[in-house]
Amino acid sequence: MCFRLLQNPTRNFVRGYRHYRIKDLSTNNCKPGDKVNVKGWVKSIRKMKGNLFVDVNDGSDPTNFQLVVNKEKHIDTAYGSSIEASGTLVASPKNQFELQVDSLTEIGKCPLAEGFPFYPKKTYPPEYIRNHLHLRSRVSSMCSTFRLRHEATKAFNDYLAKDGFVQIHTPILTSNDCEGAGEAFLVKPSNEKLLKSMMKDGVPVEQAYFDRATFLTVSGQLHLEAMAHGLDKVYTFGPTFRAENCKSNIHLSEFYMLELEEAFMDSLEELADRVEDMVKHVTKCLLEKSAADLRLVRKLTTEQPLEEAFDWTEKPFPRMNYDEAIRVLKANQSKLKSPVDALEGINKEQELFLIDYCRSPVFVCYWPKNIKSFYMRENKQNGQLVDALDLLVPHVGELVGGSVREDNYDRLQHKLPNLELLQWYLDLRKFGGVTTAGFGLGFERYLSWLLNVHNIKDVIPFPRWAHNCVM
Numbered sequence: 001m002c003f004r005l006l007q008n009p010t011r012n013f014v015r016g017y018r019h020y021r022i023k024d025l026s027t028n029n030c031k032p033g034d035k036v037n038v039k040g041w042v043k044s045i046r047k048m049k050g051n052l053f054v055d056v057n058d059g060s061d062p063t064n065f066q067l068v069v070n071k072e073k074h075i076d077t078a079y080g081s082s083i084e085a086s087g088t089l090v091a092s093p094k095n096q097f098e099l100q101v102d103s104l105t106e107i108g109k110c111p112l113a114e115g116f117p118f119y120p121k122k123t124y125p126p127e128y129i130r131n132h133l134h135l136r137s138r139v140s141s142m143c144s145t146f147r148l149r150h151e152a153t154k155a156f157n158d159y160l161a162k163d164g165f166v167q168i169h170t171p172i173l174t175s176n177d178c179e180g181a182g183e184a185f186l187v188k189p190s191n192e193k194l195l196k197s198m199m200k201d202g203v204p205v206e207q208a209y210f211d212r213a214t215f216l217t218v219s220g221q222l223h224l225e226a227m228a229h230g231l232d233k234v235y236t237f238g239p240t241f242r243a244e245n246c247k248s249n250i251h252l253s254e255f256y257m258l259e260l261e262e263a264f265m266d267s268l269e270e271l272a273d274r275v276e277d278m279v280k281h282v283t284k285c286l287l288e289k290s291a292a293d294l295r296l297v298r299k300l301t302t303e304q305p306l307e308e309a310f311d312w313t314e315k316p317f318p319r320m321n322y323d324e325a326i327r328v329l330k331a332n333q334s335k336l337k338s339p340v341d342a343l344e345g346i347n348k349e350q351e352l353f354l355i356d357y358c359r360s361p362v363f364v365c366y367w368p369k370n371i372k373s374f375y376m377r378e379n380k381q382n383g384q385l386v387d388a389l390d391l392l393v394p395h396v397g398e399l400v401g402g403s404v405r406e407d408n409y410d411r412l413q414h415k416l417p418n419l420e421l422l423q424w425y426l427d428l429r430k431f432g433g434v435t436t437a438g439f440g441l442g443f444e445r446y447l448s449w450l451l452n453v454h455n456i457k458d459v460i461p462f463p464r465w466a467h468n469c470v471m
Contacts, residue, residue, distance in 0.1 A: 013037075017086040023061035025097055030089055036099060037086045038065060039107070041138065042079050044120050047071075054104075056083060059137070062144050062292045066098040075101065079120040080110030080138070123300075126458045133462055133470055141300060144293035145459055148286065149447060155285040156237065156258055159278055165233040165260060170220030172239065175212050176421055183242045184215035185253075212421070216241035219440060221375070222425055224261040225405060228436045229428050235260035237443075245466050249455045250348070250396055250445060254464040261438035268387045268404055271437045272319060272363050275391055275400050279361075279441075280313045283450065287313075297451045309452075312360055317391070319363040325354055332357070345371045346390075351397035361393040374415040376403040377435075389439075395449050396456075402439025409433075 012019055017037035020028065030036070040058035047053075050071050055064035067085050069075050077083055087101040110116055117132045118124065118139060129139055136142045157167070177184045188206055189195055199208045206213045220236040227234045240257045265271060286294065287310060294306060302309070320328075322342075329340040329350050338349050346354070346364065354362055366379060369386040376386035391400035406412045409429040416422050447459040457463035462471055 014084075014086060021060040022056075022058050022063075022065045025065065025089075030097065032089055032091050032097075034089045035086070036089050037084065038067075038099065039084045040065070040082070042077055042081050042083060042110075043140070045077070045079060052076075054083075054085075054101075056085070057140070057143075059143055062140065062147075062296045066092065066096075067101050067104070068098055069101045069104060073101070073104075075104045077104065077106050078110060078112070080112065080116055080118070081106050082108040082110075126453075126455055130455075130457060130463070136461070141297050142458075144296045145447070145451060145453070146461060148290050148293050148297070148451065149459065149461075151286055151290050152282060152443070152447065152450075153237070155282040156278070158285075159281050160233075160235050160260065163233070165235045166227075166231050168220070168224060168227045168231075168234045168236050170217065170223040170236040170238070170259075172217050173210075173214055174217045174223075175210070175214055176222060176418075177215060177218060183244055184218050185241050185243050187214045187216060218242055219257065220259050221261070221438060221440065222422075224259060224438060225375075225425070225428060225436055228261040228263045228438075229432065229434065232263045233260070247465055247467075249457075250448070252444065252456055252460065252463055252465055253469075255456075255460065256443040257440050258443055259438065259440040261436050263434050263436045265437040266404055266407075266435040268365055268389055268437070271402055271404065271439065272317075272365065272389055272391075275363075275389075275402065275439055275441075276317050279391070279400075279446075283310060283313055286450065294451070297453065301452045301454065315360060317361050317363055318358045319365055320354075320358075321365055322367045322385070325364045328354065328357055342368070343371070348397045351390075351392045352394075355392050355394050355397075361391060361399075363389050363391055365389045372403070374412075374417060375405050377406045378408070378411060393445075393449050395452065395454075396442075396445045398442075399445050399449065400439050400441045402437070404435065404437040407433060407435040 014037040017035045019037040022038060022040065038056065040056040043055040043057050043064050045052065045054050052069040052071060054067040054069060054077065056067055057064045083104055083106050085099060085101050085104045087099045089097050090100050092098045112119065117135060129136055129142065173187060186206055189209055195205060195208050199205065217240055219240060224234050224236060237258045238256065239254055241254050243253065244251055287306065291306060325346060326340065326342045332353065333340055336349060336353060338347055340350065366385045367388045369378060369384060372386050372388050376388045379385040379387050386403060388403035390398050393399045407429060412429060413426055416426065444456045444459050448456050451459065453459055457465065
């Protein structure tokens with residue numbers, strides 16, 4: 001039996017005034033003369049002639065909403081306080097809605113002198129704002145960032161759902177380190193008494209609970225491959241973890257990855273098409289739905305108009321082979337600080353140079369197999385290469401890494417880093433196996449690029465990195 005939940009009338013109507021979120025005032029056929037109730041936080045106060053002008057925001061829109069309070073009403077409030085106001089909608093001289101206030105109630109005071117870190121009409125550097133994580137949502141640019149994060153999440157999910165992908169909740173606890181780089185966090189109970197009661201003779205403490213060493217996931221890829229061998233198109237979108245002693249602007253200990261896997265895809269060109277189409281589609285959605293938030297955040301670091309900054313959405317991404325990329329870099333060695341070595345891969349400085357050289361996001365394809373992971377398929381024309389790609393984008397460098405997966409049972413058997421733990425992975429090639437291809441996209445890196453934010457810690461609500469896990 002299904003039940004229909006009834007809206008609470010006291011939520012929508014407050015003493016004869018209809019309650020609106022600020023973003024809905026311009027989209028719900030409101031008109032001058034309507035009796036309206038709003039709630040939010042005071043962003044600024046101006047005293048002029050016989051009126052008090054109060055800008056309020058409830059977090060639903062980048063634009064503040066103006067309240068006009070007649071001084072004869074003897075209503076007072078302060079910056080940062082939470083308030084509720086009721087009144088009549090009127091059109092301002094700029095033909096925007098504002099509220100002629102009948103009543104205003106202060107819900108929660110904000111005593112600035114008692115430690116509130118943000119003052120009106122002041123801007124603060126990201127490092128300062130980052131020191132007050134619990135209050136970051138009170139900063140307009142951070143609200144815009146997190147609204148955009150929400151819209152981007154929705155746009156990625158919508159794109160994949162429309163194209164028939166099934167979302168898989170891959171495990172956060174896993175017994176394999178997909179990348180094999182030794183950067184995983186070990187998981188074990190903190191209760192020593194419990195551990196001792198579970199330990200068997202000669203078993204290391206890290207194996208006492210699960211009977212094998214268990215880690216926080218660094219990737220859901222291997223699990224997605226298992227699901228693709230039956231569901232065809234699958235993806236996961238969730239937290240991943242890397243134990244790196246690094247405080248750089250593009251590294252976090254906990255971050256979000258969008259990873260997908262497609263069965264029956266055996267061409268790197270098809271995979272590049274998928275990546276390019278998805279990135280462009282999602283970005284166009286955000287330009288359409290969240291342009292005001294984009295402008296608000298980007299104006300802190302650039303004056304470039306949105307139309308110019310995102311003209312790449314209408315142009316094909318260049319694609320170059322790894323050997324071509326190395327040749328370009330070597331030809332321009334004098335412009336680089338780091339030496340170019342084909343055996344060492346391409347570092348961030350070199351990635352950014354290639355992007356500038358192409359004046360566009362660029363794919364680097366067909367990498368040497370000795371610098372890539374075991375699961376990447378050996379190229380059929382050149383056994384020293386693998387069918388792998390990286391998508392490099394301005395500002396952050398590598399955004400996407402992907403490959404066609406090794407589908408040859410014998411080759412994979414010899415490449416597996418731990419045959420005992422990954423026999424199940426080998427079985428995928430044994431029992432009705434098909435070629436699959438997939439990639440991982442760093443969500444925070446995408447947002448950093450989109451917003452022109454120079455530190456990845458400022459596009460995730462509660463960043464974690466080496467030596468820092470606040471809250």
